[in-house]
Amino acid sequence: MNLILFGAPGAGKGTQSELLIKRKDMTQISTGDLFRAAIKGKTELGQQAQAFMDKGQLVPDSIVIGMVEEVLAKGVKNFILDGFPRTVAQAQALDELLNKMHLTIGKAIFLEVPMEILMDRLTGRRVCKNCGAVYHIVSKPTTKEGVCDNCGGEVIQRNDDKAEVIGTRLKAYEEFTSPLKDFYKKAGKFTAVDGNRETENVYNEIEKIIS
Numbered sequence: 001m002n003l004i005l006f007g008a009p010g011a012g013k014g015t016q017s018e019l020l021i022k023r024k025d026m027t028q029i030s031t032g033d034l035f036r037a038a039i040k041g042k043t044e045l046g047q048q049a050q051a052f053m054d055k056g057q058l059v060p061d062s063i064v065i066g067m068v069e070e071v072l073a074k075g076v077k078n079f080i081l082d083g084f085p086r087t088v089a090q091a092q093a094l095d096e097l098l099n100k101m102h103l104t105i106g107k108a109i110f111l112e113v114p115m116e117i118l119m120d121r122l123t124g125r126r127v128c129k130n131c132g133a134v135y136h137i138v139s140k141p142t143t144k145e146g147v148c149d150n151c152g153g154e155v156i157q158r159n160d161d162k163a164e165v166i167g168t169r170l171k172a173y174e175e176f177t178s179p180l181k182d183f184y185k186k187a188g189k190f191t192a193v194d195g196n197r198e199t200e201n202v203y204n205e206i207e208k209i210i211s
């Protein structure tokens with residue numbers, strides 16, 4: 001089954017995608033990760049995206065949609081869209097792409113987490129500069145401070161996880177992404193999952209939904 005996993009910044013989309021990849025053999029398409037890879041590779045796409053990401057703003061729809069189309073055109077199967085779509089215009093463009101490519105989405109799973117929890121998750125998140133593994137200074141610390149358990153790479157704070165940028169990201173979520181709940185309710189694909197629980201409990205509910 002192909003899935004959309006959506007929710008506010010810090011809702012746990014990346015964390016749940018990682019489990020679905022390992023345990024259900026799914027493929028993650030994370031627009032945030034694709035942009036971060038482009039920034040690391042110093043590509044033109046990366047340069048365009050960085051200007052928006054560093055300020056906590058959404059990257060323009062035309063750039064994001066083109067990037068996702070390229071990935072889907074490679075024939076990826078059993079995928080999780082993580083962080084896309086993020087606006088109603090992106091959701092409409094996705095429908096068109098899926099029709100064109102004879103693909104379908106089974107469910108649009110919304111991870112529901114209260115705002116005050118999101119703030120704590122985002123300010124406390126740390127990521128490996130090398131392999132992208134995600135940690136949290138309290139709920140999922142590295143064994144050795146600043147060193148990735150997976151690959152030994154340097155563990156850092158994302159630029160957009162600084163307190164002054166998080167506010168803009170959360171506002172962008174409320175204004176542009178929250179309306180997707182109604183979009184997918186109308187499409188009969190919407191399912192909400194309480195994301196404010198132990199990671200394993202959140203995963204178990206998602207697994208039930210997709211089984």
Ligand code: AP5
Binds near residue numbers: 008035052082126195
């Ligand atoms: P992106 O990378 O997609 O960021 P985001 O949506 O803001 O989501 P996050 O990665 O911050 O959070 P997450 O939900 O994956 O949470 P995580 O699992 O890491 O996008 C970054 C930027 O790129 C955007 O701001 C925008 O500029 C641009 N962009 C990307 N896509 C775009 C699009 N479609 N259109 C336009 N622009 C786009 O968890 C967070 C923390 O919480 C971690 O520390 C984790 O360990 C912890 N945690 C997770 N689950 C739990 C739990 N159950 N209990 C306790 N702690 C938990």
